Amino acid sequence: MTTTIDPESATMSRRSKGEPESPLLQLENIHKVFTTDEVETHALSAVFLEIRSGEFVSISGPSGCGKSTLLSIIGLLDTATDGTYRLEGKPIQMLSAVERARIRNRQIGFIFQSFNLLGELTVFENVELPLTYRGISAAERKKRVQEALERVKMVHRAKHLPAQLSGGQQQRVAVARALAGGPAVLLADEPTGNLDSTNAEGVMDLLRDLHQGGTTICMVTHDPRFSRYADRTIHLFDGRVVDEQRGR
Amino acid sequence: MDTLIQDIRFALRSLRRAKGYTTVMITVMALGIGVNVTVFALVYGILFRPWPLPHQERIVVVNMTEPRRHFKNMGFSWQNYFDLRDRSKSFEHLGLNWDNTAMVTLGHDPERLSAGVLTSDVLPALGVMPVKGRNFTRDEEIWGHNWTQIMISDRIWRDRFHSDPNILGQTIRMNGRVRQVIAILPPRFRYPETADFWIPAGFNAADDKRTDTGLQVVGRLKPGVTVEQADAEVKNIMGQLRSEHPELKEYSARVTQIQKHEADNDRPFVLFLLFAVIFVLMIACANVANLGLVRAAGRRREIGLRLALGATRGRIVRQLLTESVMISAAGGALGILLGYWGNKLWQLGVPLEFPFTFNFAIDAPVLLYTAAITVTAGIIFGLAPALHAAGENFIEALREGTSQAGTSRAGRRMRNVFVVAEVSLSLVLLAGAGLMVRSLQRVTADGERLRPDGAVTGQLLLPIASYPDENALRRFLREFVRRLESEPGVHQVAGATMLPYARNSNELVVMTPETGEQKNGVVSHESAILPGTMKLLNLKLLEGREFSPQDDEHSPRVAILSTSLAKKLFPGRDALGQKIKFVGQADSVGWRTVVGVSEDVLMNVEDSEVIPYIAWVDEYQETSQFLQILVRADGDGSGGAATLRRVMRSMDPNLPIMQLRTLREELRFALWIKRLLASIIGVLAVLAFIIAGVGLYGVVAYGVAQRTREIGIRMALGADARNVVRMVVTQSAQLTLAGLVLGLLSAFALTRFMSAVIIGVSPTDPPTFMIVSALLALSGIAAAWVPALRAARVDPMVALRCD
Secondary structure (H helix, E strand, O other), X not given: OOOOOOHHHOOOOOOOOOOOOOEEEEEEEEEEEEEEOXXXXXXXXXXXXXXXXXXXXXXXXXXXXXXXXXXXXXOOOOOOOEEEEEEOOEEOOOOOXXXXXXXXXXXXXXXXXXXXXXXXOOHHHHHHHHHHOOOOOHHHHHHHHHHHHHHOOOHHHOOOOHHHOOHHHHHHHHHHHHHHOOOOEEEEEOOOOOOOHHHHHHHHHHHHHHHHOOOOEEEEOOOHHHHOOOOEEEEEEOOEEEEEEEOO | OHHHHHHHHHHHHHHHHOHHHHHHHHHHHHHHHHHHHHHHHHHHHHHHOOOOXXXXXXXXXXXXXXXXXXXXXXXXXXXXXXXXXXXXXXXEEEEEEEEEEEEEXXXXXXXXXXXXXXXXXXXXXXXXXXXXXXXXXXXXXXXXXXXXXXEEOHHHHHHHOOOOOOOOOOEEEEOOEEEEEEEXXXXXXXXOOOOOEEEEOOEOHHHOOOOOOOEEEEEEEOOOOOHHHHHHHHHHHHHHHHHHOHHHOOOEXXXXXXXXXXXXXXXXXXXXXXXXXXXXXXXXXXXXXHXXXXXXXXXXXXXXXXXXXXXXXXXXXXXXXXXXXXXXXXXXXXXXXXXXXXXXXXXXXXXXXXXXXXXXXXXXHHHHHHHHHHHHHHHHHHHHHHHHHHHOOHHHHHHOOOOOOOOOHHHHXXXXXXXXXXXXXXXXXXXXXXXXXXXXXXXXXXXXXXXXOOEEEEXXXXXXXXXXXXXXXXXXXXXXXXXXXXXXXXXEEEEEOOOOOEXXXXXXXXXXXXXXXXXXXXXXXXXXXXXXXXXXXXXXXXXXXXXXXXXOOOOOOEEEEEHHHHHHHOOOOOOOOOEEXXXXXXXXXXXXXXXXXXXXXXXXXXXXXXXXXXEXXXXXXXXXXXXXXXXXXXOOOHHHHHHHHHHHHHHOOOOOOEEEEEHHHHHHHHOHHHHHHHHHHHHHHHXXXXXXXXXXXXXXXXXXXXXXXXXXXXXXXXXXXXXXXXXXXXXXXXXXXHHHHHHHHHHHHHHHHHHHOOOOOOOOOHHHHHHHHHHHHHHHHHHHHXXXXXXXXXXXXXXXXXX
8 A cells, every 4th residue: 555645745844943843754663674695784673763843853873873774764765674654644665666756856855975966067957956856847946946055155156066166065055955845854964074174064054054944954973063963862873772862 | 019018918818807898899890890801802802903914004995985975985886996996006906895695505505605706906905815726817807707716715615625625626606607716715814794705806897887886995005105195195086087077076085994994883882882881890989989988987996096106198098009909900800700701691692703803802902901990990999998098087086976986077978979970870871771772672663563473584696697687587586476476375475675674775865857966866775675565564555556566677667755755855745656766777767756655664773863765666677686585474484484495496496595584583683783782781781770779778878887876866866767767868869869960961961972873762762861760769769778777776875875
């Protein structure tokens, strides 16, 4: 049986801080097992996690603890071996690949450690890319890209290629790309991992500003300096949630 | 030298490691070089290989010309030849010859064999002397004095006379005359055409007119005299003859080196083939260059490391070029083998004997050409990847972690350019092959209008010795037709000196009282036919009547014109009852009355420009020694063939029916050159198509492999499988489209040079161009489909994993 979610109902959550709603994301007893030859690796075991609209959640832990696996399941890049995952109250594990792609496109914004901008496309075209998959008119796309670039203060670089930008600027463009579609949640996987400390601070300040504007953010980081930007920090160890800290 | 050996050693090791890549590269090059070997052997054999005659550069052909009509290859009359021979100072020898078909009795039954008719100067002009016996003499060049001598080929002496040492003086019966063997000519010598016998040409003043143009003149220039000097002298002599003989006022003459002259007809055909195989080689090179670029991209780290360790860019280029030349050399070696087989294979498709001057051996010149194209191809396909690879910033490439790692924009652009070139070259070849096939189909389908089933045809050659005058010929023909018609199962009997859809034709200039001077006449096909021929061949008579038995030697001369000729000669008027005559005909013949107008029909399938004008005349009024007899009888034709043989035997046991075939076989035979050419071009085009398809597939597949991470990112951003498939197929479609546009432009420009080898189809035939374009477009999509599906299965997790 397939459950569908109407992606059109999803809009960027803009709720003021301190007013958590019903869970935007709800993970119950999530397991992820990788099987290679005859060896089973339990990447995640019995993970329970809720993220409400407007929250800024940080997932931390040592290398190999399952942070990125958890983020990929939340971002619908991967599926859990077992457990239930609800997005806006609707289970998503039975969705087809096409429906998952639609949700990724409309409700989730990704920020990657190495930016993942397409070298062939200009800054404008990179930001525009997810909107093109949605069949939005050119005029509307232009408007949204413009807005997103303004939010990350990169309008003046719209015609540049990624190679012509610094690492920090590239990550700002990646943030703009994640924002342009008006996602329900921003998923950031080590967004400062490839940046020097100055640029890293700049990107974190940007995420903080977005969060203060009401954006829901879920960020994976192993750097405690940046975990502090989040409302809540989930600690993973060997695929299990071992601790949760609130407040900054 | 040391470094070269090192390069070779490293190249061998490197290629051995990449077995799949090496195998594909060598195979593609072998195919490209193989077809070149085959076709170059053909081209060289026809156009460039020196004839096996001493100082062949001094052997020339002298032709009469009629500049106003652009006739360049006419022959001479005896009288003009004598004047030319006596007045010129440029020639050591100037002889006159023509080829003939002779009825020769060597055993019990007469056979039709090829013979040459020569004056005594021909053999010295060619530099050939009998290996046994003597040459003809000038005394024997007189009609009546030339009836008893014959020379035979080495082949006939060995095969039919078992190398009899006492052959001289033995007798051979030819065309009803008994001749004595006076000489054996050297092994392999067969001229003109594929002659096995030679008899003296004899001048008969009563039978020669200044305006006759049927006798070929061949000469040997004196040492130091150039072709241009001889040409100027001959033109000067023709000027004198024009002033002395007003009937020659339209004529001039020219001198051409004999090999160049003989190759003139074949040049468009063989050059077309040569272009086609060079195209295939270019496609193969582009394909292999593409694979080279792919491989170079995969070796960026290795090359970066070499650069970091101090290798110069020149050294890197040399290393990579060594590899490509080695691949090309291996492909060349294999290509020679393929070329050898191809050479044997196409010759099996030729139903005729080649002239002795044709030699298609794969020997030193062909191997030299192969070596040249092998090395050139190796450098061409190796240079682009080598320069590109050595020119890249590898240190940066090693450091960078972008989604385009492993490739570069310049590399992609270069690969795309190669693919576009491959597609466009393929389109040109496919269009060429398509036009050939369409032309063949069109002519074959058109030939069906003759209703070939159930009809047989055979050639009849009545020797002058047995049938010395027109009355004897008429008597024979009338009786022959009467007996055939009375045979059970025979429905129709007919005959023609020239059948439609043949490989040759008789062209004459037709005049009317209004056209006045001969220059205003119309060049037309001429064929003498028996009554009932049009009906048997199912040719529609649009006006008037067909010939009847009443049109005979005692009644006024009559003619039937094809509708195009009727309109051309008598625009806006009824052609029936009008008068025509042929330029050069005997004055006693006078005007002919047009009694019918027939539909147009293709007469000569080898015509580079179709002449729709046909003048049919009555065989009983013309009488010729040669006639193509037609019989339509019950059954599949075998009964008709047996009847023809039986009746002929009852009429004259010494006369065979030659080339007895069904009419369908005759039509098929007439098209053998077109069929062979279409087959060769078809094979080349299919080869090019496959190589280009593989090239396109390779580029798209490699592009997908290189873009795995990019595709993952796109999928992470919301692209679904359809988006990804569309993206990949679009990329392929864009390349294909660019190739199609370029190919169409090139094909439009190049196929017009094919007009000499296609008939009945425009060189820019829209259906052909549409079909080949659609085929290539579909192949472009098909080539992208598998990589596209593979791309759609990319796991979006790669966007994270690569971090």
